[in-house]
Amino acid sequence: MTASRGRGRPRDPETDTAILTAALELFVERGVEGTSMEQVAKRAGVGKLTVYRRWSSKEDLLAQAIEHWVRAEVTPSAEDVYALRPRDLVERVLPTAAEMSAGADYRALIARVMGSAVSHPQLMKVYWEQYVVPRRELAAAMLRRAQQDGAVAADADLDVLIDMMAGAVMYRVLQPDPPDAEEMLRYLTAVYRQAGLYAPDPPDPPAQDG
Template identity: 60%
Template sequence: MDEQILSAALDLFIESGVEGTSIERIAKRAGVGKLTVYRRWSSKEELIAQAVESLRGEAVPDEPADAPLAEQVERLLPRWADAMVRPRFRAMVARIFGSSAHHPELMAAYWENHVVPRRRTAHALLEQAKREGALSADTDVEVLIDMMVGGVLFRLLQPGNPDAAEMRRYLESVYRQAGLPVGNHSSTRPVQD
């Protein structure tokens, strides 16, 4: 039942934004009563944030601590590229950012449920890159995360629909520009273009 509710909430949010989404409309589309929805979520913003999370999929799994960073990146990039080229995903990202000014509670819920856990994962990976010598010891990991995410979001919001191969090439380029190892490299030294 939760999956039906989350799917209905996400569909309505993508179609109509926050203003066009209500608990009543979500319940009707999901085929449940409003009370069923309210028992699980205290607000439509919280529900929309969790629905958005369901589209993005499970959190990036923790990789074994002893796996070299290049191997971890090589395993994750195809999955990230595939997710980022889906039209529904791109529409969802545009809606989230378009709603943030007038619905800060949605952005706050999205930030807490999605951004913070993934930043922790990224932080751990980048600290590993520092230990492996791929990044300078004085690298400000938080600023580097902001720069990488900013580049990817800018690409996502541009017109046009890149395919998965093009998005993967772009992600690899972002990683290289950040000084991180990409691809099947035996060395942890940054890849040079």
């Protein structure tokens, strides 16, 4: 949650981006322990008060920094989730998702996030409540649409399916010999197909003899 802005002081998007970028870089490089609001301010080239006016705690700042990067890369909008078929939506995001998840920066970020779940549960609590839960709700909406289309079993446990999709990606990218973007695209396609979100289009009906 961001802190309330100062009276009469409009937020500068470029300053916000500089702070979020600096926070993410420090988090990946040094973890939660090695990141402070003061260090973030220094790397972003702003004053400490500029950071403190925008974020009430380090956990709030880091949670938004993680989300800022992930959302900019692959997160679809709620409008698209409710307007498009699951297959169409998956086809739109898969190439970018494969490129991102095959990168060293993403692997480093996932490793830091997973480690922080134990060492700094408050960060994970903030990130989970503010960002993961809304994303899971969008995934559930896609799965319910797939249920209506018959691609997902009517009695499927959607929470389990979402855990399986997210867990599969994390497990694969943290392997000692992680896949490149091409292999990651193949793997993600298989994951979404198994979950019922990348069902093939039904075959065209046979032509009627005239």
